[in-house]
Amino acid sequence: MDYFLQQLINGVTLGSIYGLIAIGYTMVYGIIGMINFAHGDIFMVGSFLALIMVVAFGVTAAMPLTLLILVLLGILVVAMVLTSVWGWTVERLAYRPLRGSFRLAPLITAIGMSITLQNFVQLSQGARNKPVQPLISGGFTLMGGDGSDGSFVVQLSYLQILIIVVTTVLMIGFTMLINKTSLGRAQRACEQDRKMASLIGVNVDRTISLTFVMGAALAAVAGLMFLLYYGVIDFYIGFLAGVKAFTAAVLGGIGSLPGAMLGGLLIGLIETFWSGYFSVEYKDVAAFSILAIVLIFLPEGLLGKPEVEKV
């Protein structure tokens, strides 16, 4: 039971990170119907930007708590802004010129962009693992005392709380943005009918760009969280995280925001429980298999709308 609880906590934390990345996939798919294969690498870039700032500002756990939180917040904002610029540039260079081209063309450029980003970061930052010291340590012990009697200790760390809280806040904010603001309205309009939206005065190109920007900003948040949670990153993290987040988006129903969050949580839980109870080696196989199974048997996902094929 206590082992289960610990896995549950870990799974929810991991799932929050996947959910944040999955939103980027789902929004882009919703609006232009393409799989932004490079999104995982945008997440990786965000993570690296956060890492560079953490190292450059000399952020350590020894800082006073308020200062630490302020600095991390500052890093988060700057990383979000710069990663957004990356997201915008990728869209501008690789996808916009191909809008209206045949369906697989943007997917191929997306793969090219993904390779480019990975190798760019590998070249500019080096291929080795980049470890950072844990910045936020400690937490609540929920069960099992201090572990002196040999029982299993269930811990909820401050970092996990932070990740879950930040994710929840961002997701609520995001849902409001999509549902309440004029930008969200424009996005939903583009999603339904791009031509019609442009006829009634929606700047379609700008809306699509902003979608990429928002997705990239959320990926940057996920990048910082990933860095804090695992303490080590390399240029290749984007591939696996990207595929898992994409799985999450598909599982939840691609194009649906709540679906992405739900899918992220589920994938996080499945992965943690799989490695907790079965085998760690095959945890990536689990994610990939779920992707294949969901796509084959439930292509519209849990919360998605069935797609109507139009001639």
Next chain:
Amino acid sequence: MSDLVSESRLKASFKDSGIAALITLALSFMLIGMRTEISIGGLAVDYRWAAVAITVVVVFAGRMLLNMYVWRPETPRTVTFRTVLLGLSILAALVIFYLVDRFLGAVAGLSPARAIESNDWLWILLLLALAVVAAIVATALLGLAEKRAAPTGPGAAASIKAGLAPLGKWLPLALGLLAVAVPFILIEWLGSRGSRQYLDLAILVLTYIMLGWGLNIVVGLAGLLDLGYVAFYAVGAYSFALLSQYFGLGFWMCLPLAGILAACWGMILGYPVLRLRGDYLAIVTLAFGEIIRVILLNWYDFTGGPDGISGIPRPTLFGIEFDRGDDGFAALFGLQYSSIHRIIFLYYVILAMALVTNFVTMRLRRLPVGRAWEALREDEIACRSLGINTTNTKLSAFATGAMFGGFAGSFFATRQGFISPESFTFIESAVILAIVVLGGLGSQIGVVIAAVVMIGGFEFFRDLQEYRMLVFGLLMVIIMVWKPRGLISTRKPTIGLKRRTGISADMVQEGQG
């Protein structure tokens, strides 16, 4: 010439380039300018502002040039176009200069290998002459193309194509003959010791050509994007390796088995996923490729895990081994033993396999199933309404492609003598896909050219090896944006009505052309 460049144009270009430079600055100042290095007590930042400055300047200058000389559709291409021509010609000349310098120098056995360093004025003169000729030819060709294009307008491309048609007819034959002659030419020039590395490279290139042709059936003909093609390559390689390890079977016995197994895997995978839409299919194939790799990596008892399988038998020529023994190839044919014999043999094996792949593909394109593949690529809904069983058609393309992947995989295993999951990563799939995409989806000769240029280029610029994947990713993007149909785009159906109707740009854009 300057009167063509209006002042407003200059201003606009300047502004645009400035914005691009600013964005580049925002993108690069951290990732390029601040490199995190491992030092005592954790990471430290190594500042490299000069690199950022160079990047920004290069982007600004490049964008400025593009703005001024390339992206200006409103002015007639007169003097400026000539300037671009000249620039291109100079570029072509430089490239040829470099290639000839590196290649001829090595071939002629100069020391130092590069002619330009040999201080031999005759060689340098020859190089210069070649470069100048190349420049003139390039200018003339491009100018001719322009002149032909000018009066006919939209039909210009057709007239150029018509001019190149005889070339297209003879090129494959010439290339084939060249491929057959390559080992002898190399040995004649470089001796058996010196030619080994080039022969190895040729074998590698041919392997990729075969893989490219195999994938071309799936992606180019049937229009199914397969991101996990390397899985079938792995299935082929491991089938052979495991069959030989557990049952002691030889290469020729395993080759068909490996192909069949890979085709079966193609069907097992394909059956459930082929009703998915194109991009979903791509992702599922990617997932499948990774699953195979992870399983190979972790099933230690059976596949050897990360240690791989070694001691894979070499191929034999009708039972004759290529070894030093009394009944080895050299002894039987009265030759002096040399390890190059086996390399040459491997070269011809892969050449034959590749040619078979090509032959089968070309014939299949003329069969109903090949026609159905192409029809499917062009319009799936129309296909369905005409009564083509799309699932079976897709499945046959998938399995055929997988089979050739399996053949190539088993050749790879026998050539290396050792395989491990390391060789079957996603990047490998991406390289093969890039060969198909860059060569032009569906074009057989395009695959050859793309494979030679890319794989040969990789080896050629070995000094710049760390940049190669970056360049290669960028090329994928640039070529897709610039020419979505690939560099050599012969996506016209194999069969058509007598009267060829031009497909309008709108149709192409909608994905129907």
